[in-house]
Amino acid sequence: MVPIAYYLVLSAVLFSIGVAAFLVKRNIISIFMSIELMLNAVNLTFVAFAHHWHQVSGQIFVFFVMVVAAAEAAVGLAIIIALFRTRATLNVDQVDLMKL
Amino acid sequence: MTSSLHLWLIPLVPFAGFLVNGLLGRRFPKALVTTIAWVATLIPLLQVLNIAAHFSSLTLPYTENLGTWITAGSFHADFAFALDQLALIMLLVVTGVGFLIHLYSAGYMAHEEGYWRFFAYLNLFMFFMLTLVLSENFLLMFVGWEGVGLASYLLIGFYFTRDSAANAGRKAFVVNRVGDFGFLIGMFLLIAHFGTLSFSGVFSQIAQHPEWQGGFLTAIALFLMLGAAGKSAQIPLYVWLPDAMEGPTPVSALIHAATMVTAGVYMVARAHMIFDRSPFALGIVAIIGAATALFAATIGLVQTDIKRVLAYSTVSQLGYMFLACGVAAYSAGIFHLLTHAFFKALLFLAAGSVIHALSGEQDMRAMGGLRKKIPVTFWTMTAAVFAIAGFPPFAGFFSKDEILYQAFISPNSIGKVLWFVGLVTAGLTSFYMFRLWYLTFFGESRAQHAAAHTPEPGHHPEKAEHPHPVHESPWIMLGPLVILAILSVIGGWVGVPAALGGHNEIEHFLSPVMHAHYLSYEQVSVAMTTQPQTVIHPVAPEAPEGNKSQELLLAIVSVAAAVIGWFFAHLMYFAKPDLPKQLAAKLRGLYALLLNKYWIDELYGAIIVTPVLLLSRYALKGLLDTGVITGGSLALGYTTQGIGSLVQRVQSGNIRSYAGWLAIGAAALLLLTYFGFGVRWSF
Numbered sequence: 149m150v151p152i153a154y155y156l157v158l159s160a161v162l163f164s165i166g167v168a169a170f171l172v173k174r175n176i177i178s179i180f181m182s183i184e185l186m187l188n189a190v191n192l193t194f195v196a197f198a199h200h201w202h203q204v205s206g207q208i209f210v211f212f213v214m215v216v217a218a219a220e221a222a223v224g225l226a227i228i229i230a231l232f233r234t235r236a237t238l239n240v241d242q243v244d245l246m247k248l
Numbered sequence: 249m250t251s252s253l254h255l256w257l258i259p260l261v262p263f264a265g266f267l268v269n270g271l272l273g274r275r276f277p278k279a280l281v282t283t284i285a286w287v288a289t290l291i292p293l294l295q296v297l298n299i300a301a302h303f304s305s306l307t308l309p310y311t312e313n314l315g316t317w318i319t320a321g322s323f324h325a326d327f328a329f330a331l332d333q334l335a336l337i338m339l340l341v342v343t344g345v346g347f348l349i350h351l352y353s354a355g356y357m358a359h360e361e362g363y364w365r366f367f368a369y370l371n372l373f374m375f376f377m378l379t380l381v382l383s384e385n386f387l388l389m390f391v392g393w394e395g396v397g398l399a400s401y402l403l404i405g406f407y408f409t410r411d412s413a414a415n416a417g418r419k420a421f422v423v424n425r426v427g428d429f430g431f432l433i434g435m436f437l438l439i440a441h442f443g444t445l446s447f448s449g450v451f452s453q454i455a456q457h458p459e460w461q462g463g464f465l466t467a468i469a470l471f472l473m474l475g476a477a478g479k480s481a482q483i484p485l486y487v488w489l490p491d492a493m494e495g496p497t498p499v500s501a502l503i504h505a506a507t508m509v510t511a512g513v514y515m516v517a518r519a520h521m522i523f524d525r526s527p528f529a530l531g532i533v534a535i536i537g538a539a540t541a542l543f544a545a546t547i548g549l550v551q552t553d554i555k556r557v558l559a560y561s562t563v564s565q566l567g568y569m570f571l572a573c574g575v576a577a578y579s580a581g582i583f584h585l586l587t588h589a590f591f592k593a594l595l596f597l598a599a600g601s602v603i604h605a606l607s608g609e610q611d612m613r614a615m616g617g618l619r620k621k622i623p624v625t626f627w628t629m630t631a632a633v634f635a636i637a638g639f640p641p642f643a644g645f646f647s648k649d650e651i652l653y654q655a656f657i658s659p660n661s662i663g664k665v666l667w668f669v670g671l672v673t674a675g676l677t678s679f680y681m682f683r684l685w686y687l688t689f690f691g692e693s694r695a696q697h698a699a700a701h702t703p704e705p706g707h708h709p710e711k712a713e714h715p716h717p718v719h720e721s722p723w724i725m726l727g728p729l730v731i732l733a734i735l736s737v738i739g740g741w742v743g744v745p746a747a748l749g750g751h752n753e754i755e756h757f758l759s760p761v762m763h764a765h766y767l768s769y770e771q772v773s774v775a776m777t778t779q780p781q782t783v784i785h786p787v788a789p790e791a792p793e794g795n796k797s798q799e800l801l802l803a804i805v806s807v808a809a810a811v812i813g814w815f816f817a818h819l820m821y822f823a824k825p826d827l828p829k830q831l832a833a834k835l836r837g838l839y840a841l842l843l844n845k846y847w848i849d850e851l852y853g854a855i856i857v858t859p860v861l862l863l864s865r866y867a868l869k870g871l872l873d874t875g876v877i878t879g880g881s882l883a884l885g886y887t888t889q890g891i892g893s894l895v896q897r898v899q900s901g902n903i904r905s906y907a908g909w910l911a912i913g914a915a916a917l918l919l920l921t922y923f924g925f926g927v928r929w930s931f
Contacts, residue, residue: 170907179903244901 155196162189262374273364285367328384348728355724373399416491427478434471469529480512497600506589534574541567545676577654587643591635594732598629617693628733637678643740678813686821747799
C-alpha cells in the first residue's frame with residue numbers, strides 16, 4: 149500500500165513542472181503540453197484522494213476533467229493551426245497584438 | 249344662468265388657428281392662411297358679442313372650472329376662467345380690435361416673406377391675451393402674461409434678419425423679465441399670506457379682514473406694480489416699447505398699443521382690492537403713472553419717426569391709466585384703456601397706411617402734403633388725432649377728462665399735483681399729435697428732399713419696397729381704419745360724465761367689480777379712526793363727487809390745454825415752418841436732451857447692461873465657465889488618462905507575462921489561505 153503522501157508529492161512535482169514550463173517555454177505547443185501536465189497532476193490527486201477516502205466522486209470528477217481537456221485540446225489545436233497560418237510562427241512572444 | 253358659456257373656446261380657437269397655420273401654413277396658399285387666421289379670430293369675437301348681448305341675464309361673476317392644474321400640499325390652482333364686467337370690456341377690446349387688425353394685416357403684409365408665420369404668431373398672441381383676460385387666478389393670468397410676452401418677442405423680431413429688430417425683440421423680452429420677476433414675487437407673497445392664488449379666494453379673504461392695512465399688502469401691491477410696469481411700459485421699465493416699433497405696424501397697433509401693454513392696467517384694476525388697502529402703493533402707482541405720462545410726452549415732442557412718436561404717445565397714455573388707478577379711479581383707467589385701444593390702434597394702422605403709401609418711409613421729415621393723395625387715411629387719422637388730443641366729443645376727451653377729474657378730487661394729498669401733471673401732458677399730447685398730423689398731411693411733399701440726403705444711421709425703413717408712386721391703401725386696410733375711426737368718435741359716449749348731461753354708463757357698468765366689497769370699506773373707515781393714517785377711499789358710485797360746475801370747469805381747462813397744444817403745433821409746423829429749427833437752435837441743450845430721450849438707454853447701458861455683460865464675459869464665462877466647469881472636466885479627463893497610462897503597462901499582450909501574473913496571484917492566494925495573516929478569508 150503506497151501512502152497517499154507519495155501520490156500528493158508526485159502530483160505537486162508534476163504540477164510545478166507544468167507551471168514552470170508554462171512560464172518558461174515560448175513554443176505554444178510546449179505551453180499547451182504543460183497545461184495538460186498540470187491537468188493530469190490534478191487528476192492524480194483526485195484519484196489518490198478518491199481511493200484514500202473510498203469516495204467515487206473523485207474518480208468521476210477525473211472523467212470530467214479529461215473531457216474538458218479533450219475539448220480544450222480540440223479548440224486549442226485549432227487556434228494554434230489558425231495562428232500558424234496567419235502569423236507563420238509558434239512563438240508566443242511574437243503574438244502580442246492585443247497590447248495597447 | 250343655466251347653460252354653460254363655454255368660455256374656454258374663446259382662447260382655444262385662436263390657439264387652434266396658431267397650430268394649423270404654424271405647423272402647416274408654410275405649404276398653404278396665402279388665401280388659406282388668411283382665412284384660417286380670420287376665422288380663428290372671428291369665432292371668439294362672435295362668441296364674445298353673443299355673451300355681451302345677453303350679458304344682463306347672467307349671474308356674475310360667472311366662473312368655469314376646467315379642472316385642477318397644480319396640487320401641492322394645501323395649495324392648488326385650477327384651469328379656471330371667470331367672466332365679469334371688467335373681463336367683458338377687455339374681451340370686447342381684444343377680440344374686436346384684434347379682428348380688425350387681422351383684417352388689416354392681410355393687406356399690409358400681402359407682399360411680405362413669412363406671411364403664414366405672421367398670422368400664426370398673431371393667433372398665438374390672441375390665445376394668450378384671452379387667457380390672461382379670462383383667467384380666474386393669478387397663476388393662469390401669469391401664463392397668459394408670459395405668453396403675450398413671447399408673442400410680442402416673436403413679432404417684434406419678425407424681420408429677424410435685421411439686427412435692430414432682433415435686438416429690439418431681445419430687449420423687450422429681457423426688460424419684461426424684470427417685471428415678471430416682480431409679478432412672481434407678488435404671487436409668492438400671495439401664496440404665503442392667503443394660501444391661494446384665485447381671485448375670489450384672495451379678495452374674499454381681504455374683504456373679511458378690514459383690519460389688514462398696508463404692511464404685506466403694500467409689499468404685494470408694489471411687486472405686482474413692478475410686473476405691471478414691465479408689461480405696460482412704465483418708468484423705469486418703459487425702454488422696450490419704443491424699440492418694439494421694429495415689428496410690423498399691425499403688431500405695433502395690436503400688441504404694443506391696444507391690448508398687450510394694457511395688461512398691466514388690467515391687472516392692477518383686477519387686483520384693486522389689494523391696492524385699495526395700501527395708500528402708499530396707490531401713491532406710488534399714481535406717481536409712476538403721472539411721471540411716465542409727462543416724461544414720455546416730452547420725448548414724443550421731438551421724435552421724427554412716425555411710429556416712435558406714437559410709441560412714446562402710447563407710453564404716455566398708459567401713464568394716464570396708471571394715474572387713474574393710482575387715485576383709485578379704476579373705472580376711469582379702464583375707460584381710458586377702452587378709448588385708447590380704439591384711437592391708438594387707429595393711429596398705428598393709419599400710420600401703417602401712410603408708410604405703405606410711401607413705400608416704407610417712416611421719417612416724418614420726408615412726408616408732407618399727403619392730405620389729398622390718401623384722403624381716407626387722412627380723415628380717419630384726423631379722427632384719431634382729435635380723439636387722443638382730447639377734443640369733445642371724441643372718445644379721448646371723455647376718458648382723459650374723467651381721469652383728470654378723478655385726480656383733482658382725489659383725497660390724495662398730491663392729487664392736485666397729479667392733476668396738473670396730467671393737464672400739462674394733455675397739452676403736450678395735443679401738440680405732438682398735431683405736429684405729426686401737420687408734418688404728414690400738410691404742406692409740400694418733402695419726399696424728394698429726403699431722398700437726396702442719406703438716411704440717418706439706425707433708421708431702418710420697415711418695408712423696403714421698390715418705390716412706386718404714392719397710393720391709397722387697398723380697402724382691406726381702409727375698412728378697419730373707418731370702423732376704428734367711428735369708434736374713436738363715438739367710443740367715449742359710454743362714459744359721458746354727469747356734468748355734461750350723461751350718466752357715465754361705463755363706471756356704473758364696472759361698479760360691481762370695482763366696488764364689490766364696498767361695505768367692507770365702511771368697516772375700514774371705522775377701523776381707521778384708531779390709526780393715524782390716511783386712506784384713499786375709493787369713490788362710491790353714488791357718492792356726491794365734487795360738484796358739477798367744478799367738473800365742467802376742469803373739462804374746459806383740459807380742452808383749453810388741448811387747444812393751446814394745437815395752436816402751437818399749427819404755428820410751428822404749418823404757419824411758420826422755420827420756427828422749429830430756430831427754437832431747436834436756441835434751446836440746443838433741451839432739444840438734444842429730448843431728441844436723445846434723456847439718454848436713458850445710454851444710462852441703462854452704462855449702469856446695467858455693460859456691467860452685466862462684463863460680469864458674464866469675464867467672471868461667469870472666463871472664470872466660472874472656462875475656469876471651473878471646462879477646467880474641472882478637463883482635469884477629470886486628464887487624471888483618468890494618467891491613471892490609465894500607468895495601469896496599461898500590465899496589459900503587455902505577452903501571454904507569458906499574463907501567465908506569470910496568474911501564477912503569482914495563485915501563489916499569493918495559497919499563501920493567504922495558509923497563513924491568513926489573522927484575517928478570516930472566505931472563498
